[in-house]
Amino acid sequence: MLTKKILKFLLLVSINFCFIPNSFAITPYLFVQETADEATEALNKRLSKEEKMEKLKIIAKKTVDVKGIGNYSLGAYRKTISDQQKDEYFEIFEQYFLKSFASRLAEYTDPKIRVDSQKKLNDKYTMVSSTLLATSEKAEIKIDWRVVTKNPDNPLIIDVIIEGVSLAKVQREEFNSIIQSNDGNINALFKTLREFVENK
Amino acid sequence: MKRILILIFLSSFLSVSVYAGSDGQNELSKKSDASVKDCFEGLNRGIFALNQGLDKVIFKPVAKAYRVLPAPVRTGTSNVLVNLSSLITIPNNVLQGEFKTAGVNTGRFVINTTVGILGIFNVAKKMGFSEYEKEDYGQTFGVWGMGSGCYLVLPVLGPSTIRDTAGSFMNVLGGDPYYNVSIHGNNEYLDKSDYIATKVLTGIDFRAKNIESFENLEKNSIDFYASVKSLYLQDRQRKIANRKPSATIEILYEGDWEEIESQ
Numbered sequence: 497m498l499t500k501k502i503l504k505f506l507l508l509v510s511i512n513f514c515f516i517p518n519s520f521a522i523t524p525y526l527f528v529q530e531t532a533d534e535a536t537e538a539l540n541k542r543l544s545k546e547e548k549m550e551k552l553k554i555i556a557k558k559t560v561d562v563k564g565i566g567n568y569s570l571g572a573y574r575k576t577i578s579d580q581q582k583d584e585y586f587e588i589f590e591q592y593f594l595k596s597f598a599s600r601l602a603e604y605t606d607p608k609i610r611v612d613s614q615k616k617l618n619d620k621y622t623m624v625s626s627t628l629l630a631t632s633e634k635a636e637i638k639i640d641w642r643v644v645t646k647n648p649d650n651p652l653i654i655d656v657i658i659e660g661v662s663l664a665k666v667q668r669e670e671f672n673s674i675i676q677s678n679d680g681n682i683n684a685l686f687k688t689l690r691e692f693v694e695n696k
Numbered sequence: 697m698k699r700i701l702i703l704i705f706l707s708s709f710l711s712v713s714v715y716a717g718s719d720g721q722n723e724l725s726k727k728s729d730a731s732v733k734d735c736f737e738g739l740n741r742g743i744f745a746l747n748q749g750l751d752k753v754i755f756k757p758v759a760k761a762y763r764v765l766p767a768p769v770r771t772g773t774s775n776v777l778v779n780l781s782s783l784i785t786i787p788n789n790v791l792q793g794e795f796k797t798a799g800v801n802t803g804r805f806v807i808n809t810t811v812g813i814l815g816i817f818n819v820a821k822k823m824g825f826s827e828y829e830k831e832d833y834g835q836t837f838g839v840w841g842m843g844s845g846c847y848l849v850l851p852v853l854g855p856s857t858i859r860d861t862a863g864s865f866m867n868v869l870g871g872d873p874y875y876n877v878s879i880h881g882n883n884e885y886l887d888k889s890d891y892i893a894t895k896v897l898t899g900i901d902f903r904a905k906n907i908e909s910f911e912n913l914e915k916n917s918i919d920f921y922a923s924v925k926s927l928y929l930q931d932r933q934r935k936i937a938n939r940k941p942s943a944t945i946e947i948l949y950e951g952d953w954e955e956i957e958s959q
């Protein structure tokens with residue numbers, strides 16, 4: 497009888513254990529709110545632009561799907577370049593992306609972001625809607641976040657849509673424009689990205 | 697003839713304001729705006745460079761000087777200009793079959809013009825009217841199913857498409873009551889200088905509101921021309937769909953994302 501009770505107890509404990517990882521899964525809504533709060537802290541007015549940028553890069557590394565954005569930004573070229581070129585691309589892209597991302601955001605000071613709602617698009621993506629609240633100088637801005645939820649325990653941002661304009665798409669069109677203007681030579685893109693990382 | 701040409705250019709100022717903000721999310725077309733051809737890219741890039749030069753020497757300094765004015769003066773000016781834009785928005789609401797919105801916008805215009813003293817004060821907003829969204833003839837042509845045609849960069853006025861440029865011409869062909877009254881109205885209150893001043897001020901107001909965002913975009917772009925083109929075309933597509941960004945969330949180019957390999 498006692499053995500049966502112990503077995504039942506052990507079974508319940510093990511079932512509970514199985515579900516514990518799920519209890520840590522964060523909703524995209526909360527994930528964006530936490531990320532936005534962290535970014536707001538990094539954009540504290542007491543910090544210099546360089547300090548802000550360093551903090552933002554750290555946040556981006558853990559919350560942004562840099563590889564996914566890199567893939568998206570290549571457009572159709574991701575299917576035609578060699579593995580070696582891909583390796584080269586992802587290496588330079590990460591540096592470019594982090595610098596560009598941090599530099600764009602570092603211009604802001606003490607932004608207040610309110611997360612409004614979320615909508616699951618499919619198993620892979622959820623969109624989260626938020627508002628950058630108005631200040632005495634600027635009107636409010638709608639910001640949507642495309643979150644990759646393939647791994648629910650580790651959601652990642654893959655696009656930011658400001659007033660309906662997708663930044664990933666703008667970036668993809670910039671990349672494609674550079675490649676096309678150079679007769680489809682992907683090395684021209686690598687060169688431009690490198691120059692951005694080194695010079696700007 | 698020269699006068700008409702100047703007015704045609706100036707009348708397009710409102711359509712240049714497209715990337716000031718946005719009013720909707722596109723579901724009209726599942727086509728990506730990458731399908732808008734840049735048929736005159738060489739020429740467009742040349743005009744884009746010219747516009748950047750003009751901006752550096754004239755528009756940006758003027759916009760900066762405008763920003764020195766006290767905030768209430770700028771807000772009042774902006775309110776008057778937005779209120780006047782209703783005169784183009786309302787007929788376009790009707791042409792797009794948005795009769796309820798046309799009614800709301802007419803109510804807003806009447807209240808702001810009278811109680812709000814020629815639109816200086818946005819009284820309608822305080823009364824709880826819904827957020828105002830500009831419409832123009834380019835958007836109406838889009839709603840009617842007309843394709844955008846090639847991408848264009850116009851001297852001074854900036855990004856456009858053949859459809860949007862044609863839409864701007866509608867303003868001076870009888871589609872803008874303010875133009876009709878000030879240019880052809882033969883009255884003692886308004887004349888062509890008022891119309892020109894209004895359009896110039898609209899451009900300055902738009903530029904002044906976007907000084908930092910333009911600087912940021914330019915500094916962080918690796919191909920500024922391509923960035924501006926993408927922003928313009930995405931924004932126009934969304935406006936034509938008449939959907940608010942807050943309504944989100946159906947993204948028109950979902951197919952692009954389906955096969956992306958993520959981390």
